[in-house]
Amino acid sequence: MVPRHARVITPSGYDADLQLTRTPLREGERRMSRVLARLCAVAVAASLLFTTWSAATPKEAAALDPTVGYLMAHFTGESSTDQQIYLAHSADGLRWTDLNNGGLVLRSTVGTRGVRDPALVRSPAGDRYWIIATDLCIGCGQDWSTAINNGSRNLVVWESTDLVNWSAPWLLNVAGAIPDGRNAWAPEAIWNPATGDYVLYWATNVPLNGATKHRIYYARTANFRSVTTPQVYINRPGNQEIIDTQIVEVPAGVGGYRYVRASRDGQIAIEGSNSILGTWTALGNLSGIGLTGAQVEGPMWMKVNSRNEWVLYLDQYASGRGYLPVLTTDPSSPGSYRLPASGSYAMGGTKKRHGSILNLTAAEQNRVLARWPATAVNRIQSYNFQDRYVRHYDYDVRIDPNVSPAQDGQWRLVPGLVGSGTISIQSVNYPGYYLRHYGFDFRLEANDGSATFAADATFRQVAGLANSSWTSFQSYSHPDRYLRHYAYLLRLDPVTDAQSRADATFRVTS
Numbered sequence: 001m002v003p004r005h006a007r008v009i010t011p012s013g014y015d016a017d018l019q020l021t022r023t024p025l026r027e028g029e030r031r032m033s034r035v036l037a038r039l040c041a042v043a044v045a046a047s048l049l050f051t052t053w054s055a056a057t058p059k060e061a062a063a064l065d066p067t068v069g070y071l072m073a074h075f076t077g078e079s080s081t082d083q084q085i086y087l088a089h090s091a092d093g094l095r096w097t098d099l100n101n102g103g104l105v106l107r108s109t110v111g112t113r114g115v116r117d118p119a120l121v122r123s124p125a126g127d128r129y130w131i132i133a134t135d136l137c138i139g140c141g142q143d144w145s146t147a148i149n150n151g152s153r154n155l156v157v158w159e160s161t162d163l164v165n166w167s168a169p170w171l172l173n174v175a176g177a178i179p180d181g182r183n184a185w186a187p188e189a190i191w192n193p194a195t196g197d198y199v200l201y202w203a204t205n206v207p208l209n210g211a212t213k214h215r216i217y218y219a220r221t222a223n224f225r226s227v228t229t230p231q232v233y234i235n236r237p238g239n240q241e242i243i244d245t246q247i248v249e250v251p252a253g254v255g256g257y258r259y260v261r262a263s264r265d266g267q268i269a270i271e272g273s274n275s276i277l278g279t280w281t282a283l284g285n286l287s288g289i290g291l292t293g294a295q296v297e298g299p300m301w302m303k304v305n306s307r308n309e310w311v312l313y314l315d316q317y318a319s320g321r322g323y324l325p326v327l328t329t330d331p332s333s334p335g336s337y338r339l340p341a342s343g344s345y346a347m348g349g350t351k352k353r354h355g356s357i358l359n360l361t362a363a364e365q366n367r368v369l370a371r372w373p374a375t376a377v378n379r380i381q382s383y384n385f386q387d388r389y390v391r392h393y394d395y396d397v398r399i400d401p402n403v404s405p406a407q408d409g410q411w412r413l414v415p416g417l418v419g420s421g422t423i424s425i426q427s428v429n430y431p432g433y434y435l436r437h438y439g440f441d442f443r444l445e446a447n448d449g450s451a452t453f454a455a456d457a458t459f460r461q462v463a464g465l466a467n468s469s470w471t472s473f474q475s476y477s478h479p480d481r482y483l484r485h486y487a488y489l490l491r492l493d494p495v496t497d498a499q500s501r502a503d504a505t506f507r508v509t510s
Contacts, residue, residue, distance in 0.1 A: 074355030083114035102431020151183030255332030262299035284334035298354030383505035417454035442490035
């Protein structure tokens, strides 16, 4: 028996007030009652703790279907449009095709409104995905000095259940709990079976032990909405910074370590461990093949689907050439890394900057390719000057003969940025840039995500006004006006006579 009001405080903060009948007790019975009360409290606490833990723990890892393709998330450069989420697909891991015709796929609407260094994360059950990225937009009101010394302490996170429909982004504060932490850069995450949650790690600039520099911190999370208290994860000696690091899990029988990480810390350092949060062993670096932190950064691992071979992509930031693949059959052996043969890889039309790669199952790949199919490349020929084609030149738009370079006169007619049954006209060599009118003049401009831009860059493709077998482009935002040329420059005008009808008629041709 227990006292009438025995209060139980559980580890989760639960307060149980047990209402029981009061009965007079002898001394021996009182001693026994105190023992029973303690046993009851322990049992209730254990039960509630188990229930709380079970509810917060992600599903157990499922045996995923075989992987057949690859999805890369990346950013492309330094403009506000470049510092967003872009996707590319590959069938072999070396030859990449830009998705969404090279245009951005996700735009950050939170924090600095720009993102870099995206990491793709799949749940162990394969039923949920996240993109986590640096909340940073250079040139969008912030310079590098501010970003280093007083940048965002947040990461930007998106969530999906299918890789094609993504939530609105949210901010996850990871560096705010680090004393004098000044930013949060280059996030990565890996599922840790030892703890049953994700190890989220990133770089923060912080003064500590007499050195102000970037160190790698980590925290644990089950859902990328809250994290444990950050801890130092990697700290190089002296004033040596470390910003970029990424871990890959290696199957048994390859090398001597379950996990290998590549980091930029002056070199491209290779380390191994059998535990994500355990001791790591320095294994060497890639200076033997001429690659150091002075030339490359942003290490990005990819396991080849069909065999035990890995590709470590490195961003050639110093030369501005984007990612370079380096191949190995043993990630833990720096001497096994080799540069690719000339012509053996192709990175697609956009520059690939620091990102991550996810191996895709057939179902995942089918969803991704159905959502962002390739669109044909076309030229737009003038009806009444048939040797001339629509082209961009210094971001102005005109009709010219003998367009050079040829890609300045190549376009993709993609689903309209707004409105069903409409199209938008996207540049081939400037992915994410569209023909849009501004003051009834036409420009080639990057999609800024605004409703005004979307409306100004959207048209209805209708039968040609001068010849119904050709095409005219009616403005979505000004339906009484059409795209036409005047003195070889493109304008948006009302069409009132035979001359303007001819000027507003075009052929879409390959």
